[in-house]
Amino acid sequence: MxxxxxxxxxxxxxxxxxxxxxxxxxxxxxxxxxxxxxxxxxxxxxxxxxxxxxxxxxxxxxxxxxxxxxxxxxxxxxxxxxxxxxxxxxxxxxxxxxxxxxxxxxxxxxxxxxxxxxxxxxxxxxAPSVTRRLIEAYTRTGTQSGQPSVLTVLTSRELEVLRLVATGRTNADIAADLTLGEATVKTHLNRVMTKLGLSSRAQAVVTAYESGLVVPGAG
Structure with a gap:
């Protein structure tokens, strides 16, 4: 219940x-x-x-x-x-x-x-499209070049999973894209959220945009 x-x-x-x-x-x-x-x-x-x-x-x-x-x-x-x-x-x-x-x-x-x-x-x-419209309308994108400092605690695989989550991909989509199992994708995402102190998938999307990992307007 x-x-x-x-x-x-x-x-x-x-x-x-x-x-x-x-x-x-x-x-x-x-x-x-x-x-x-x-x-x-x-x-x-x-x-x-x-x-x-x-x-x-x-x-x-x-x-x-x-x-x-x-x-x-x-x-x-x-x-x-x-x-x-x-x-x-x-x-x-x-x-x-x-x-x-x-x-x-x-x-x-x-x-x-x-x-x-x-x-x-x-x-x-x-819907990912609604989420992206909202976030792109109000996001404050990081200005630093290269990998944003807030994300340096993440591995390259974790960064890729976060980027794909932020572009609206489901766990199943990400698993297919990266040739991984869905359980493995979920583990990577959970590690991302733990390392960055995040409490929701939506908050992870916001972080990806605000850190500059994903650029507003990018396909």
Whole structure:
């Protein structure tokens, strides 16, 4: 059973999400929060599998709440952001802070439920093309020449895996490209994330762009 904390400052939207999740198989509502501060406190106490996080809220917004929750989650909680616009600098900041993905608020109930399960399993839930458009719109690419210093801890194989992840390749795609097993690709990616202190695949994509490993606009 996947537990979900619902965070939204609009009572009607929050109530609708809670009702939907109560009726969904395999999901349970761990709690609900009307603001970021309450979300941080509840996440620490309840340890939900997934936090469904509104991004724009008064007081502590979803970006800051995401950072605080993940700082104390020890890998056990994942954040799925809810937003009105896909090209949103707040969403980019949340991904940079470790959110696993984002959804538009006009998503269908069926896709929302599927996305929550996918996020709980540790996968990205948005199309690579959407992710790249968002990241390329707001990324601050490194200016250093050669291999970015933040990535010097990675082996050449780990760098290649990170580059392919950032260009939207799945583990299966990467395995085929590099003639490796999917389990080996996953091991390389896990090592990348551990070495760089990353908490999500989406955060790895952001890091690849911001370090200059992948250049915005490149094919």
């Amino acid at each position: 996947t537990s979900v904390l619902v965070v939204d400052d609009q009572d009607l939207i929050r109530a609708g999400l809670v009702a939907l999740l109560h009726a969904a198989p395999g999901l349970e509502v761990a709690g609900e929060a009307p603001d970021g501060l309450t979300a941080v406190a509840l996440a620490a106490r309840l340890r939900p599998d997934v936090v469904l996080m509104d991004i724009r809220m008064p007081g502590l917004d979803g970006v800051a709440a995401t950072e605080r929750i993940l700082a104390g989650a020890a890998g056990g909680t994942r954040i799925l952001v809810l937003t009105t616009f896909d090209l949103d600098e707040y969403v980019y900041a949340a991904l940079r802070n470790g959110a696993s993905g984002f959804l538009l608020k006009d998503i269908s109930p069926e896709r929302l439920i599927q996305a929550i399960h996918t996020t709980a399993a540790g996968d990205m839930i948005f």
